[in-house]
Amino acid sequence: MKFQLKMINPASLALAVLSVALLQPLAFAQMQMKPGSEAMPDGKASTSSMQGGAMDMKGMDMKGMMKDNNDKMSSMKMTGNTDVDFAMMMRIHHLGAIDMAQAELRDGKDPQMTKMAKAIIAAQKKEIAQFDKFLAKNGQSVDKMSK
Template sequence: MNVKRVLAPAIALVTVVSLAACSNDEEPGHDMASMSSTTEAGEQESPAEGDWFNQQDVMFAQMMVPHHEQAIEMSDVIVAKEGVDPQIIDLANQIKDAQGPEIEQLTTWLEEWGSPVSESDSTETMDHGSMDGMMSEEDMQALQDAQGAEAGRLFLEQMIVHHQGAIEMAQTEVDDGKNEDAVAMAQQIVDTQQAEISTMEELLAAM
């Protein structure tokens, strides 16, 4: 018997099996690398969105923080004046008590979402003016300069417009937001500030 003739096919078979095994070992690694790259790319596509929030939630929080801050500033101005109707003073304090904690919560959400509020966010919102009810520098100065009953009347007129802008922004969040807590806050803003508008309109009518 020729030993070489018997061994040659066997060696060839072993070689083929070995090459196939090496090829199979390499492919899963290649596939995993591809999957990892694809996953990373997908994660980077929407840095301002997650499973529990979307871009609308971020925009709502970024715009509502400076909006609330201005409402509190307006309230501080009127509370510090003399000769203003006590009911208006009570309303101003009510606005401060409601919106202060909301600012803290909105800020916390933005930090959790990786979208902190910056000065540019506030400035951009201020520049929109009538779009969201924000008072201009001239409006704020007029409130500062007014005294007594005139200050109370101006505060009510300005805050009604301010609240209407907040309600519009909040309703957009209710309609398009994804985060359940943010949507719930937005609905609360709609309900609370609409009720406050009714109160302010009654106070204006009685002046």
């Protein structure tokens, strides 16, 4: 019995891996939702999660943050250059991780989770700087990308 392996397009494989990596945290966040903190169907946070009626990142729950982050990624115009597209998407993904970690620092109580949030912020900022450098080198303006 002979097995024949087909070659997989590296760009297709990279996009598939990136898709799984980006959607997995959303599925995990949905499993971790506490009652009363659900986002509204239009993506806005429920009034129970708003602070003073303000609809900014500080007032959104974790699920709302993930939806906002995924909306930014899915609306991003792709260049067709896998390396550039990866860097742009991961930059947005990392900014979302920082937003969530900052929410943990603001509202979290568990010392282990706040310690992890601090480590995540430091690591993600370092990687964002690397993405920014790569994108600038490849003619992509970071200023044009939404934060």
